[in-house]
Amino acid sequence: MPKLSAVCVAVFALLGAPAVHAQEAPGAAQGAQSAQSTAARLDALVSASYKPTEPGATVIVVKDGKTLLRKGYGIADTSGMKPMDPGMVLRLGSITKQFTAVAILMLAEEGKLSLTDDLTRFFPDYPTRGKTITVEHLLTHTSGIASYTSRPDYPLTMGRDVTVAQMIDSFKNDPLDFEPGSAYRYNNSGYFLLGAIIEKVSGMPYAKFLEQRIFVPLGMKDTAYEGFERSSTAHAAGHTPGPKGFERAAPLSMTQPYAAGSLVSTVDDLARWDAAITQGRLLKPASWQRAFTSYTLADGKPTGYGYGWQIAQLQGAPTVAHGGGINGFSTYALRLPEQKVFVAVLSNADGGLANPGVVASKAAAIAIGKPFREFKEIALDAATLDRYVGVYEVEKGVTRTFKREGGVLVMQRSGRPPMRLKAFSQNGFYLPEGFDWFEFALDGKGKAGSVTQYADGREMKQPRIGDAPAERSAVKIASAVYDKRVGRYQLAPGFILELTRDGDRYYAQATGQGKLEIFAQDENVFFARAIEAEVRFDGGDSSYLVLHQNGQQIRAPRL
Template sequence: MVTRRSQSTFLGAGALLFVAALATSDDARDARVDALFEKWERADSPGCALGVVEDGQLVYKRGYGMANLEHDIRISETSVFRMGSVSKQFAAFAILLAERQGSLSLDDDIRKYLPELPERENIITIRHLIHHTSGMRDYVTLTDLSGYRPEDFFTEADVVEALAAQERSNFEPGEEYLYSNSGYFLLSEVIPRATGLSLKAFSEKYIFEPLKMGDTHFHDDFRHVVKNRAAGYRPLEAGGFETHMTTLNMVGDGGIYTTIEDLLLWDRNFYTGEVGSEEIRKGRLVTGRLNDRTEQDYAFGLVISRYRGLATVSHGGSWVGFRTAMLQFPEQRFSTYVLCNVSTAAPTRLARRVADIYLEDAFTVAANAEPEGAVALSESELRPFEGVYWNEETGGLAELAVEDGALVRQETEQKLTPLGGGRFATSEEGVRTEVEIDGATMTVRSPGQRVFHYERVSSVTPSLAELSRRVGVYRCRELDVTYRIELDDENRLVMVGPARRSVLEPVFENGFRWEWGSVLFTRDRQGAVTGFELASGRARNFIFLRE
């Protein structure tokens, strides 16, 4: 016979066993998570801070590696990191608050606040800046092409002046999505002109102070002393690391400094709307639309997508020696934050791997699953699709080659999975892009983007005489810069500019590839080289004329 006392004792022992089992399970899970960051868990290396949030609670927080190598300070949940482009959501939130206060409208012409920018036939609105559909060239690329480096100093006024000097754009407003730091930098210029407060002051007053995010700020003065700041680093070829920081004061597109613990408070506000309003809480998740009504996946500094079948809200950041990522699963009320102070870290991948562990029973799509509808093609069946494809409108190049039985895009190392009938798909972490190759034409369809068409081009091997005809001095008025085209000791064509020396690889007649894009030489009716048009990812259509 079991007495009430012995029954109680028995149940107590069972509960203890259950708790012990849970603890063992949690320990095993934590060990799996820690293993992801093992390469950074050293006393002679920078590393990462991790925060895992469930239902508004920080259920796991851990630092791996060093916040400061000079002073032997370890990374912790209170280490303050530069967030790079994860900052964009804070700038967008400030814009929504300013609109609610009546200081501006998302549909205002940006020249209402920035009259020094050139007048255009089709106006650029604040909404265009938010959703990366303005067509404005990326200022980071502009300054790089002009000879500036991240470690050089230039001012916000210099950036506005450079943007005002642009006579051409990437595309007409609303026609396309192309990520551009210029838009979010300009938001930091709109806020003070609309509200009378700098973006830093406005955010502190209306966002960070109400949420008690005491270790978070927009870093608009590089001289500002930041307690517990992690230094940024990059590896040296010979081993070890060097400091990789910046003296630039631009914010909006970046510039937030924060901690894992403060991000917990920001994560809670995502669900409660304690700061802002219910309208803002929902509105910041509304994605943009292109002129053709294509719905984007980019909202207010946030990417709205899916990962392994689950809805996600995310963004990554990359600037000097910092790499960061936030990944939220709203339906599961689960988030991972990975903040790293080394340029070779891959925080987005790490954030997803952490989610793989915590949410392994919730996912509806297997990890690394092939795109739906995949078929098997032999190497001989894939060979006809090999070649170089050129988009004249964007200056984009896509080279496809068969490697180890798969068709691979060389620039991105993406595997194209065959679907049959000249159709292929890539599925990078659950985001599906479809590619169709019909004869010499390649059509690319990506989520939230317009359709792009590429034409297959015939490869060429120019003679030394033909290469020599391109040697000369070329000037771009918009960049206010002169480049030289030279032949090096190996008889390769080289593009030389301020702080730049890039080999030009011949791809097709008059078309060359360089490390960040393409160069298309132009000729007159007699065949003489008159200049070239340069494309560099987030900034296109630069005209260089021969002097």
């Protein structure tokens, strides 16, 4: 399940290990050496990503049915400094969604439902407001239903146990975000509803259906709905970054993520899952094909999302993948069907560590022999950076804005948070936590006329269409005045927003998130530039603050 924005709090026949028996053939020794070299590169990559004294990750890389890397990195539980073991159980977060999707497809093949069924077939009183919302809309995040985890007040109740009906009642009366099928917006409510549909159609609890129809037949003994485990395999503890280092993650009732993010598993079980998919088990080929095909919107545009999987490319190779973010954990699993490569990275921290998606993608690139380009950062002066400041058109209605913040170029795409770039040449910049890079072309006046984005072997030229908009004005206040605001404020039980100062810069940090710089509008109002949010001290003193975000307000008393 995805986390809330940065100023808010974090929210959410058996298959055995593959065995190969064959006589050594010419070139086998060379192949073995190559495999060892690849394994060493993979280990070096992951070792550099996770420190041995911090929470870490379990990692597996499989190619052609052979395990290239299976290892634990970092600490499984910082309270006892227990090292991570690769066989440990961790939360999957939204990787859960692919299992929910497959369960729906199994029921569809059995004729118990159709992907074109209207939501009201299963919930006759669901207020669809005269719109047709289908099972396929729920699978593809195109239903328009508001996601319950995106509400600013969600953290106030995330620790409480709820029934399936109670959770559905909590969001069903919210207005639709858009016409069903007309747009893509990642949505946990849709997958929650899919879990309820599985229960209604099968007559079994969601947890039991997945156990009996998927996990047991595939030998996934350590995979389960959390709280319904069938094995005694050790679990890694979940962590979140705090003011004094990593600490235990905030509590979350697993009744709330449900079919959108409630599963736990191991990298070994996920490799078994991938092997079952490769072998075409559980579903007919046509159903697997539909799951791995990007859904097309009403206007003909692809969404890049199938049924429970994101559809993309990695170094030119077709890829299906999904990540997860849930209290205490961050995860990513990807498969490259044509190269028969599978990678899973399960991390036991919900922030403050290397991005599992980046680690997994780099590992997959090494496994297929196409490692990502490595960049070396150089420094550019302000005058050079200012040449590139402006707004560039990605496509109709979508822009990419570049601004200079001190000696750094910052990029922000429409509707997304800003990202700091690093220069590798006089006109080239790369994403430190990603794979894309950008090169600017100057016009005759010394300003950039366009920028070319390089991603997955593609070149996308984006013309400059205007100047960067003026930022919201900030004022300088005395440090002593801000220091009266410094402290910890409780947004909800166990969820804290901490205000700090570093020299003349001000920061807000919520439980499970990194620091977010905030700016003073005056002595009582502070705003973020990275997201649409502000903190107000309406009472004038510092006994409480009010977080304003997405049209809602959360009062937080000082601790």
